[in-house]
Amino acid sequence: MDAVLANTDTAGAVERVFAVARDRLPGAGKVADARRKAFEAFKRAGLPHRRIEQWKYTDLRALMREVLPLAAAPDSAALERARSALAACAIEDAAKLVLIDGVFAADLSDVAVTGLTVRTLREALEQGGAELLSSNASDAMISLNAALATDGIMVEVADGTALSRAIQIIHVATASRSSTVTRSQVKLGKAAQARLVESFVAAEGAKHYQANDAVIISVGDGAELSQVRLMADSVDAVNVTSAMLTVGAKAKVNVFNMTTGGAVSRFQGFVTLAGEGSQLLVGGVNLLKGAQLGDTTLIVDHAVAECFSREMFRAVVDERAHSVFQGRIIVRPDAQRTDGKMMTRALLLCDAAEADNKPELEIFADDVTCGHGATAGALDDNLLFYLRARGLSEKHAQALLIEAFVGEAIETIADENFRELAMAQAERWLGARS
Amino acid sequence: MPLLEVQDLQVRVEDREILHGLSLTVNKGEVHAIMGPNGSGKSTLSHVIAGKPGYEVSGGKVLFNGEDLLQMEPDERAAKGVFLAFQYPVEIPGVATMTFLRTALNAQRKARGESEYSTPAFLKKVREVAKSLNIPQDMLKRGVNVGFSGGEKKRNEILQMALFEPALCILDEMDSGLDIDALRIAADGVNALRSPDRGMVVITHYQRLLNYIVPDFVHVMSKGRVVKSGGKQLALELEEGGYAQFEDAA
Numbered sequence: 001m002d003a004v005l006a007n008t009d010t011a012g013a014v015e016r017v018f019a020v021a022r023d024r025l026p027g028a029g030k031v032a033d034a035r036r037k038a039f040e041a042f043k044r045a046g047l048p049h050r051r052i053e054q055w056k057y058t059d060l061r062a063l064m065r066e067v068l069p070l071a072a073a074p075d076s077a078a079l080e081r082a083r084s085a086l087a088a089c090a091i092e093d094a095a096k097l098v099l100i101d102g103v104f105a106a107d108l109s110d111v112a113v114t115g116l117t118v119r120t121l122r123e124a125l126e127q128g129g130a131e132l133l134s135s136n137a138s139d140a141m142i143s144l145n146a147a148l149a150t151d152g153i154m155v156e157v158a159d160g161t162a163l164s165r166a167i168q169i170i171h172v173a174t175a176s177r178s179s180t181v182t183r184s185q186v187k188l189g190k191a192a193q194a195r196l197v198e199s200f201v202a203a204e205g206a207k208h209y210q211a212n213d214a215v216i217i218s219v220g221d222g223a224e225l226s227q228v229r230l231m232a233d234s235v236d237a238v239n240v241t242s243a244m245l246t247v248g249a250k251a252k253v254n255v256f257n258m259t260t261g262g263a264v265s266r267f268q269g270f271v272t273l274a275g276e277g278s279q280l281l282v283g284g285v286n287l288l289k290g291a292q293l294g295d296t297t298l299i300v301d302h303a304v305a306e307c308f309s310r311e312m313f314r315a316v317v318d319e320r321a322h323s324v325f326q327g328r329i330i331v332r333p334d335a336q337r338t339d340g341k342m343m344t345r346a347l348l349l350c351d352a353a354e355a356d357n358k359p360e361l362e363i364f365a366d367d368v369t370c371g372h373g374a375t376a377g378a379l380d381d382n383l384l385f386y387l388r389a390r391g392l393s394e395k396h397a398q399a400l401l402i403e404a405f406v407g408e409a410i411e412t413i414a415d416e417n418f419r420e421l422a423m424a425q426a427e428r429w430l431g432a433r434s
Numbered sequence: 435m436p437l438l439e440v441q442d443l444q445v446r447v448e449d450r451e452i453l454h455g456l457s458l459t460v461n462k463g464e465v466h467a468i469m470g471p472n473g474s475g476k477s478t479l480s481h482v483i484a485g486k487p488g489y490e491v492s493g494g495k496v497l498f499n500g501e502d503l504l505q506m507e508p509d510e511r512a513a514k515g516v517f518l519a520f521q522y523p524v525e526i527p528g529v530a531t532m533t534f535l536r537t538a539l540n541a542q543r544k545a546r547g548e549s550e551y552s553t554p555a556f557l558k559k560v561r562e563v564a565k566s567l568n569i570p571q572d573m574l575k576r577g578v579n580v581g582f583s584g585g586e587k588k589r590n591e592i593l594q595m596a597l598f599e600p601a602l603c604i605l606d607e608m609d610s611g612l613d614i615d616a617l618r619i620a621a622d623g624v625n626a627l628r629s630p631d632r633g634m635v636v637i638t639h640y641q642r643l644l645n646y647i648v649p650d651f652v653h654v655m656s657k658g659r660v661v662k663s664g665g666k667q668l669a670l671e672l673e674e675g676g677y678a679q680f681e682d683a684a
Contacts, residue, residue, distance in 0.1 A: 380524075381487070382524050383524050383526055385486050385487065385508065386520065386523070386524045386526070387526075387534075387538070388485070388507070388508035388509045388512070389484050389485070389486075389508050389509075389511075389512055389517075389518055389520075390509075390512055390534075390538035390541075390542075390594065390598075391509050391512035391513050391538050391539075391541040391542035391545065391598070392509055392537065392538060392541050393507075393509050393541070394507070394509075396509075396537075396541060397509075400529055400534075400537065401526070401529070403528075403529075404526065404527060404528025404529045404577075405528065407528045408527075408528060
C-alpha cells in the first residue's frame with residue numbers, strides 16, 4: 001500500500017518536472033515524440049525500487065524520493081564557481097569539454113581538436129536526431145534521461161585516427177536542490193584510438209543535487225579506447241550514470257570507474273561485445289564513508305565468439321557506508337571460446353559498513369572459460385601490527401594497506417597518466433581520513 | 435639505567451594467564467638468550483614488548499630507558515628504538531619492499547623529530563645493507579615478503595634492523611625454517627649489529643643458533659617464568675639435559 005502511494009506521488013512530482021521543462025528542452029517533432037515516449041516508459045515504471053532485481057540494493061524510491069526540477073542555466077556567479085572547480089580537476093594537455101549544470105559551456109571548452117568532431121546534443125536534437133534518445137538498454141533511469149536530457153557532448157573520431165590528446169568531459173554542478181540530465185555520445189571509427197576522461201565535480205556550495213547522465217559509446221573494428229571515469233560529486237548529491245558501450249571486432253577497450261563522491265551513486269555499464277576477437281578490461285574502485293551508498297552495476301554481454309573480458313572491482317567501505325557491486329557476464333549461444341572473468345573484493349573498515357557483491361554468470365555456449373569471485377573482509381590485524389611495529393601510525397598503516405588493496409584494481413588501467421589520476425583521487429580520499 | 439626492565443610481568447590472553455610474573459633486565463651492549471619449550475611464553479613476551487594487541491597485562495611493568503613501555507602505541511615503541519624481528523614475517527602484497535622501508539624509516543625519524551631521509555641517501559644505505567645480507571635488488575622491488583623463501587624473509591627482518599638502528603632488538607625464533615647456510619648469513623647480519631649502544635634478546639628453542647650468536651646471558655623459561663639464568667654455558671647444559679630438568683622449578 002505504501003509503495004503504491006509513494007509511486008503515485010513520485011509520478012505526480014516528476015510529471016510536473018517534465019511539464020515545466022518540456023518547452024525549454026531542445027528538439028521538436030520526432031524528438032519531442034521520443035521524449036514523450038521515454039517519459040511514458042519512465043512513468044509506468046517509476047523510480048527504481050528494491051523489488052526490481054537490478055535495483056535491489058539501491059532503492060531509489062526510498063533514497064531519492066523525487067526527481068528534482070531541472071537546474072536553471074548557470075548565472076555569472078555560478079560560472080565563476082564552476083571555473084574554480086574546473087581548475088582543480090582539469091587535466092593538463094587534455095581537450096576539455098565542459099557541461100555546467102547540464103549545459104555545454106563553449107567558452108570553457110576546447111572544441112577545435114585535430115581529428116575530433118565535436119557537437120552538442122542540443123544541436124543534434126534541434127536538427128532532429130531523435131535516435132539519440134534511444135538506447136539498447138532498458139531501465140527507468142535511462143528512460144528518464146531520454147525524456148529530460150538538456151544537453152551533452154557528441155564526439156566522433158574518424159576511421160584510422162589516433163587522437164594525440166586525451167578528451168576530458170567535465171560535468172560541473174553549481175546548483176543545489178535541482179537536477180541535471182545529460183546525454184553524451186562517443187564514436188570511435190574503425191582503427192581509431194582515443195583516451196577519454198569523464199569527471200564529475202561539484203562547485204563550491206553545490207548541494208543536494210541530482211545528476212542523471214547517459215553516455216553512449218561505440219568502438220569500431222580494430223579501435224582502441226582507454227577511459228577513466230572519476231566521480232567526485234558533492235557527498236550529498238545523487239548521481240546515476242548509465243554507460244552503453246558497443247564494441248566491434250578486434251577492438252581493445254580499457255575502462256575504469258572511480259567513485260568517491262555522492263550520497264547515492266550508481267554507475268551502470270551495459271557493454272555489448274558485438275564483434276569477434278575483442279578485448280575488454282574493466283576496473284573500478286568505490287571509496288565510501290559516512291552514509292554514502294555507491295553502486296557499480298555492470299553487464300557484459302558476449303554476443304559473439306572469441307572475446308576476452310576481465311572485470312576487477314575493489315570497494316573500501318568506512319563508517320556506515322554501503323557499497324554495491326553487481327556484475328553479470330552473459331555468454332550468448334554463439335559466443336564460443338569466450339574468456340570472461342570477474343573479481344570483486346570489498347574491504348570493510350567499520351562494523352557498520354556494508355558491502356553487497358553479486359556476481360552472476362549466464363552462459364548459453366558450451367566452449368567457454370568463465371569465472372567469478374567475490375570477497376568481503378576487514379583489514380588483516382597481523383599486517384596492521386607488522387606495519388605499526390615498524391613505526392607506522394594506525395591510520396598510516398591502514399592507508400598503506402588500503403592503497404595496496406585498491407592498487408590491484410587501479411593497475412588494470414593501462415595508460416600511465418590515467419593510472420596516476422585514479423591513484424591521486426584514492427590518495428585524496430585516504431588523506432581526508434587521517 | 436637498564437635499557438629494558440621487565441618486572442614481575444603477568445599477561446593474560448582471554449582467560450588464560452601466559453606469563454606469571456616474569457622479570458628480565460637487559461643493559462646496553464648485552465645479548466640475552468631466552469630459551470624454553472613450546473608454550474613457555476617466549477613469543478608472548480616478545481609480543482607484549484612490541485605492543486601487539488590481544489594481550490592483557492594484569493600485573494608488573496615493562497620499562498624501556500626508564501619509560502613505561504606498556505603505555506605506548508606500537509609505532510611509538512618502534513620510534514623509541516624497540517625492534518621485533520618476527521618469527522613469521524607477514525606478506526604484504528601490493529606494498530613494494532622499498533616503499534615500505536622508506537615509509538617506515540621516515541615515519542620513525544619524523545616521530546623522533548628528525549629530518550626525513552633524502553631518496554639518494556636512503557637508496558645508498560639500503561643497497562649497502564642489502565649487499566651485506568646477500569639480498570638481491572629485485573627482492574626489494576617485490577611486495578613485502580611476497581614470494582620470499584623462509585631465509586629471505588628472515589634476512590628482510592635483519593635488513594630492517596640494520597636500517598632502523600634500534601636500541602633494542604628482539605629476535606623471535608630467528609632460526610625457525612632456516613637451513614645452515616641461511617642461518618649463518620642471518621647470524622652474521624645480527625652479529626654485525628652488536629654494539630655497546632644496543633641490547634639484544636634472542637629467543638630460541640635450540641642451542642644451535644647460540645653457536646652463531648653467542649649470548650652474554652642465557653635465561654630458561656618455563657610455564658611463564660624465568661626459572662634459571664646463567665652464562666652461555668647454560669645453553670649447553672640445556673642441550674644435554676633437555677628442558678625437563680627445569681620443569682619442576684617452575
